[in-house]
Amino acid sequence: YIQKTSNYYSLKTNELDLVTNISADKVEDSIKLETANKIVTFLKDNLGDFPLEKLIVSNIDKRKNPIYGFNQLPEKFRPFSNEFQFEISLLKSTIYGMLESTLVINPREEKWVTDGILVYLMMDYVESYYPEMKLGGTLSEIIGLRWFHAADLKFNNQYYLGYKNMARRFIDQPLETPRDSLLKFNYNIANTYKAGLGFKYLEDYLEDETVSKSIKQFYSNYKLKPTSAKQFQTVIESLAKKNTNWFFDEFISKNDKIDFKFKSVKEKGDSLIVILKNKRENMMPVSISSIKDDKEIDKIWVDGFLDEKPIKIKNNNADKLVIDYDRNIPEVKRSNNYKNLKGILNKPLQVRLLKDVEDPSKNQTFFMPVIEFDNIYDGLTLGGKLYNKTIIAKPFIYKITPTYGFKSNALIGSASLVLNEQFRESGWYSYKIGLSGNRTSYAPELFANSFTPYVDFNYRSKDLRSNLEQTITLRSVNISRDIDVEVPLETPNYSVFNARYIYSNSNFSNSIVFKGDYELSKNFSKLSVTAFYRKLFLDNRQISLRLYAGTFLKNNTQADNGYFDFALDRPSDYLFDYGYLGRSEDEGLYSQEYITAEGGFKSVLNTRFANQWITTLNGEVSIWNWIHAYGDVGLLKNKGVNPYFAYDSGVKLSLVADYFELYF
Numbered sequence: 001y002i003q004k005t006s007n008y009y010s011l012k013t014n015e016l017d018l019v020t021n022i023s024a025d026k027v028e029d030s031i032k033l034e035t036a037n038k039i040v041t042f043l044k045d046n047l048g049d050f051p052l053e054k055l056i057v058s059n060i061d062k063r064k065n066p067i068y069g070f071n072q073l074p075e076k077f078r079p080f081s082n083e084f085q086f087e088i089s090l091l092k093s094t095i096y097g098m099l100e101s102t103l104v105i106n107p108r109e110e111k112w113v114t115d116g117i118l119v120y121l122m123m124d125y126v127e128s129y130y131p132e133m134k135l136g137g138t139l140s141e142i143i144g145l146r147w148f149h150a151a152d153l154k155f156n157n158q159y160y161l162g163y164k165n166m167a168r169r170f171i172d173q174p175l176e177t178p179r180d181s182l183l184k185f186n187y188n189i190a191n192t193y194k195a196g197l198g199f200k201y202l203e204d205y206l207e208d209e210t211v212s213k214s215i216k217q218f219y220s221n222y223k224l225k226p227t228s229a230k231q232f233q234t235v236i237e238s239l240a241k242k243n244t245n246w247f248f249d250e251f252i253s254k255n256d257k258i259d260f261k262f263k264s265v266k267e268k269g270d271s272l273i274v275i276l277k278n279k280r281e282n283m284m285p286v287s288i289s290s291i292k293d294d295k296e297i298d299k300i301w302v303d304g305f306l307d308e309k310p311i312k313i314k315n316n317n318a319d320k321l322v323i324d325y326d327r328n329i330p331e332v333k334r335s336n337n338y339k340n341l342k343g344i345l346n347k348p349l350q351v352r353l354l355k356d357v358e359d360p361s362k363n364q365t366f367f368m369p370v371i372e373f374d375n376i377y378d379g380l381t382l383g384g385k386l387y388n389k390t391i392i393a394k395p396f397i398y399k400i401t402p403t404y405g406f407k408s409n410a411l412i413g414s415a416s417l418v419l420n421e422q423f424r425e426s427g428w429y430s431y432k433i434g435l436s437g438n439r440t441s442y443a444p445e446l447f448a449n450s451f452t453p454y455v456d457f458n459y460r461s462k463d464l465r466s467n468l469e470q471t472i473t474l475r476s477v478n479i480s481r482d483i484d485v486e487v488p489l490e491t492p493n494y495s496v497f498n499a500r501y502i503y504s505n506s507n508f509s510n511s512i513v514f515k516g517d518y519e520l521s522k523n524f525s526k527l528s529v530t531a532f533y534r535k536l537f538l539d540n541r542q543i544s545l546r547l548y549a550g551t552f553l554k555n556n557t558q559a560d561n562g563y564f565d566f567a568l569d570r571p572s573d574y575l576f577d578y579g580y581l582g583r584s585e586d587e588g589l590y591s592q593e594y595i596t597a598e599g600g601f602k603s604v605l606n607t608r609f610a611n612q613w614i615t616t617l618n619g620e621v622s623i624w625n626w627i628h629a630y631g632d633v634g635l636l637k638n639k640g641v642n643p644y645f646a647y648d649s650g651v652k653l654s655l656v657a658d659y660f661e662l663y664f
Contacts, residue, residue, distance in 0.1 A: 046121055046124060047098065049220075061097055069158055092122060099117060102223040104227060113232050119192060135158055136151055149362075160330060258331045258332060284304050288311065358390040377443060408441045411439075475500075602630065602663040607644045650664050
């Protein structure tokens with residue numbers, strides 16, 4: 001390391017000379033040396049003798065492998081003592097330095113070996129010296145914060161949360177994925193954590209010290225020599241008393257999620273017949289524990305199986321059965337791991353104020369007060385939201401939001417149910433099924449109710465670093481509206497089947513989006529396409545083009561005053577997709593509210609709607625910073641008249657892009 005002024009200092013331990021420049025100005029020198037001796041002694045016992053006399057651990061190593069979490073907050077807000085922060089940083093950097101300088105292993109495809117050893121040793125260290133250390137540090141003791149489940153999490157829970165965050169978002173990757181093919185978060189955090197969790201999973205399954213002995217033997221045999229993951233596997237298999245093929249063939253090589261649940265439990269004499277369900281297609285083992293008075297009284301391991309398997313266990317008058325009671329299996333879903341043997345509910349109901357971290361042992365419901373201003377007809381709304389969405393995404397989400405509009409003097413609100421599931425790694429890989437309902441004002445003293453069942457199918461590239469996405473949406477939008485006597489409509493209540501396809505590939509400099517849309521109702525059917533392209537140049541200037549074309553396949557809605565027609569400037573939004581503040585306004589400020597949709601014109605021209613077909617082209621180019629020039633051209637065709645040619649141009653002030661923009 002070359003620098004003008006050396007800031008390195010030496011910590012001469014009983015085993016080696018540790019040279020570092022990891023900053024710890026508020027930690028006394030004697031504490032630093034004591035900490036270094038503590039770490040080096042732990043690593044000698046758990047990793048083995050270090051073959052060199054000196055190890056350099058720099059701030060560069062620390063920045064490459066930081067301790068993620070609350071300790072990255074500004075210093076005065078960090079919830080850990082200076083001594084603990086120094087100790088954990090020095091521990092991780094020292095383990096990393098030892099492994100990098102002595103194990104010669106393929107860093108591109110077999111990094112999981114050293115990653116797993118690193119996290120495994122760190123977890124063991126914290127369990128040995130700081131078993132009660134909370135993930136939130138001193139924040140966990142603050143009144144108000146300590147009521148959250150997040151305050152109960154131990155320091156080592158961060159590894160499971162880091163992995164689960166990516167798995168729940170369907171963007172985790174196999175441990176054998178080449179490093180240059182990993183997403184940044186997986187490269188830095190998730191795959192490293194997953195490897196360490198896998199070692200803990202294997203240790204729990206083997207029920208002995210095979211993993212710790214294997215790590216020590218592997219390091220002793222192959223330090224300063226070329227080695228491989230296969231040799232690490234050979235060491236484990238030579239010491240293990242159980243079959244470990246599942247660990248290397250599935251957990252390491254593949255990306256199969258883990259998810260077990262109880263299907264049924266029946267008493268039979270002095271035994272319990274348990275039907276276990278493996279919700280994924282893998283052969284990984286699972287543990288079942290019998291719990292009485294909140295204590296584990298029995299535990300068995302079940303070898304891997306597909307689909308379902310009957311298990312006979314001892315009936316020892318337990319209160320409940322729990323899958324993975326010690327939480328060493330990195331399951332993607334732990335909330336279905338409980339079976340109550342002496343009650344109605346498998347898990348107790350828990351109601352908490354505000355969103356929290358998921359507690360799999362509880363049926364969690366959260367409450368949040370809601371104060372909103374959705375539109376000028378309801379005015380200020382006050383109410384509450386009941387929901388189960390946690391900080392990390394969940395497969396099933398519900399939300400109920402009843403509110404009261406002070407201007408409309410009415411009860412309004414919304415509710416939704418969503419199920420999100422992944423069935424493949426790439427291609428058409430996931431689907432989302434949902435129901436949503438809403439009641440809101442669409443004009444003064446007039447209300448609209450909507451009910452929409454839908455299903456989404458999502459596509460992604462095999463290369464998860466690609467931004468290419470495709471979505472197919474099928475939905476049925478059902479609207480019922482109060483009748484406005486001043487503007488009579490033939491169809492105040494209607495249902496529209498909508499099929500939509502979206503292709504997008506958005507990068508920093510280029511963005512491409514294509515959308516095809518088909519709508520079918522009793523009195524009309526229509527088809528439209530939208531194509532959008534944006535180019536960002538090195539000087540921060542940009543140009544964008546948007547093409548829109550739509551045609552009616554059938555249109556018998558003449559009595560509806562153009563409500564279902566194509567719009568040149570501001571759509572009527574009969575599907576209630578857009579969050580208009582004043583959707584029924586014809587004059588005043590709110591009538592000038594603009595959302596880019598359909599024709600995309602910014603000016604109000606003589607002919608605003610088309611009941612036959614429409615084609616428009618919208619363009620924008622940046623002039624300086626947030627000042628843009630725009631221009632629109634288009635053709636509209638109404639029945640019985642010639643096509644109408646339209647155009648406009650002007651200047652846009654993009655004060656907050658896509659949210660607060662002014663057109664002139």
